[in-house]
Amino acid sequence: xxxxxxxxxxxxxxxxxxxxxxxxxxxxxxxxxxxxxxxxxxxxxxxxxxxxxxxxxxxxxxxxxxxxxxxxxxxxxxxxxxxxxxxxxxxxxxxxxxxxxxxxxxxxxxxxxxxxxxxxxxxxxxxxxxxxxxxxxxxxxxxxxxxxxxxxxxxxxxxxxxxxxxxxxxxxxxxxxxxxxxxxxxxxxxxxxxxxxxxxxxxxxxxxxxxxxxxxxxxxxxxxxxxxxxxxxxxxxxxxxxxxxxxxxxxxxxxxxxxxxxxxxxxxxxxxxxxxxxxxxxxxxxxxxxxxxxxxxxxxxxxxxxxxxxxxxxxxxxxxxxxxxxxxxxxxxxxxxxxxxxxxxxxxxxxxxxxxxxxxxxxxxxx
Numbered sequence: 001x002x003x004x005x006x007x008x009x010x011x012x013x014x015x016x017x018x019x020x021x022x023x024x025x026x027x028x029x030x031x032x033x034x035x036x037x038x039x040x041x042x043x044x045x046x047x048x049x050x051x052x053x054x055x056x057x058x059x060x061x062x063x064x065x066x067x068x069x070x071x072x073x074x075x076x077x078x079x080x081x082x083x084x085x086x087x088x089x090x091x092x093x094x095x096x097x098x099x100x101x102x103x104x105x106x107x108x109x110x111x112x113x114x115x116x117x118x119x120x121x122x123x124x125x126x127x128x129x130x131x132x133x134x135x136x137x138x139x140x141x142x143x144x145x146x147x148x149x150x151x152x153x154x155x156x157x158x159x160x161x162x163x164x165x166x167x168x169x170x171x172x173x174x175x176x177x178x179x180x181x182x183x184x185x186x187x188x189x190x191x192x193x194x195x196x197x198x199x200x201x202x203x204x205x206x207x208x209x210x211x212x213x214x215x216x217x218x219x220x221x222x223x224x225x226x227x228x229x230x231x232x233x234x235x236x237x238x239x240x241x242x243x244x245x246x247x248x249x250x251x252x253x254x255x256x257x258x259x260x261x262x263x264x265x266x267x268x269x270x271x272x273x274x275x276x277x278x279x280x281x282x283x284x285x286x287x288x289x290x291x292x293x294x295x296x297x298x299x300x301x302x303x304x305x306x307x308x309x310x311x312x313x314x315x316x317x318x319x320x321x322x323x324x325x326x327x328x329x330x331x332x333x334x335x336x337x338x339x340x341x342x343x344x345x346x347x348x349x350x351x352x353x354x355x356x357x358x359x360x361x362x363x364x365x366x367x
Contacts, residue, residue: 002077006040006044008049014050016051024114025069026071027066027068028066042061043061043138045072046069057072058073058075058078059072060133061135065134065167070135072135084146085139088113088115089146092109103123103125104188105121107122117136121205121209123197125153126153126156126182127147127156128156129144130159130204131160137170144177153178155180156176157177157181157199160174163308181199183200185197185199185206190207190215190240191215192244193242193265194265195234195236195261197261202234202257211237211340214237214340219241222242222298224245225247225297226246226298227246228300229252229302230285230286230303230327231253232253233253233258235261238262238300242275243270247273247274251278253282259279263277286326287326295335296332297332298337300340301340305343306343309345313345317350320341320358321357324339324356325361325362328362328364329362
């Protein structure tokens with residue numbers, strides 16, 4: 001039976017093809033905004049039409065966000081309830097069970113699992129939900145019910161913190177939807193290493209599962225090597241390298257609690273491998289290391305988002321150039337430099353160009 005839902009329309013000059021081909025977002029400057037549209041309650045479910053009144057799908061809206069609408073389904077009459085969530089979660093679970101032998105992974109990865117703005121990380125029987133879109137907040141009870149039915153967890157933590165929620169106009173905070181909040185960091189086996197995640201007070205969900213394949217890539221290069229992990233958080237690249245027989249590992253981060261967890265991870269992973277930490281501004285630490293003549297076979301820099309939005313893009317690119325310049329001076333001849341970016345506003349081509357400039361300005365050459 002058809003469900004009576006509000007209709008929103010694309011502006012005449014907005015090309016609907018990218019939405020038909022799977023792009024999950026509609027920006028606020030692409031929507032016809034009238035009094036009725038602006039009055040929609042954040043998190044409302046609506047039907048999107050192109051300017052010719054062709055149906056493009058079921059979307060969740062937030063008039064307070066630059067991302068005005070996020071696609072949920074092609075079926076405009078589907079009921080978004082616990083059963084709907086359970087179907088999505090089950091499909092994602094089947095995929096993860098084919099990839100991982102242990103229940104430690106990113107269970108839901110937002111748009112990639114057709115649940116835009118929703119992250120769920122799994123730590124065996126503990127789940128951490130990161131709701132970064134208003135519609136998820138509105139349907140949190142249904143989501144939690146679905147997770148209970150599909151996975152039967154003993155603990156569900158809702159981590160409603162971070163810049164994405166601020167951009168959505170949402171409050172920040174952590175709370176428990178099931179069980180008790182962990183009072184100590186929990187062990188997380190990954191890529192042969194042992195990490196420790198602070199669920200109650202750590203950054204995001206406590207661990208960066210999304211970097212897992214990159215950790216594994218660097219790990220393969222690390223046997224017998226001296227490794228420097230800059231912006232290390234809880235030891236992401238460094239501990240992975242240690243697990244594959246790195247000769248020694250050094251981690252640099254601005255957070256002492258994160259470095260303390262990296263130390264615990266190092267002891268649990270390979271207590272026989274020399275492991276050193278430096279707390280401080282990464283730029284200052286790298287300059288000091290260079291002045292002391294320190295050299296590493298592998299240097300990894302995985303900084304926070306220097307350009308989280310277009311307004312900060314140029315400043316962010318200068319920061320990435322500076323990171324690559326300082327880091328490349330610490331790499332031995334024939335060594336490896338890994339540079340990462342999580343800045344949505346920086347295109348990969350411009351990020352690569354900034355990194356190459358930095359390497360060149362350090363008097364180094366890359367291939």
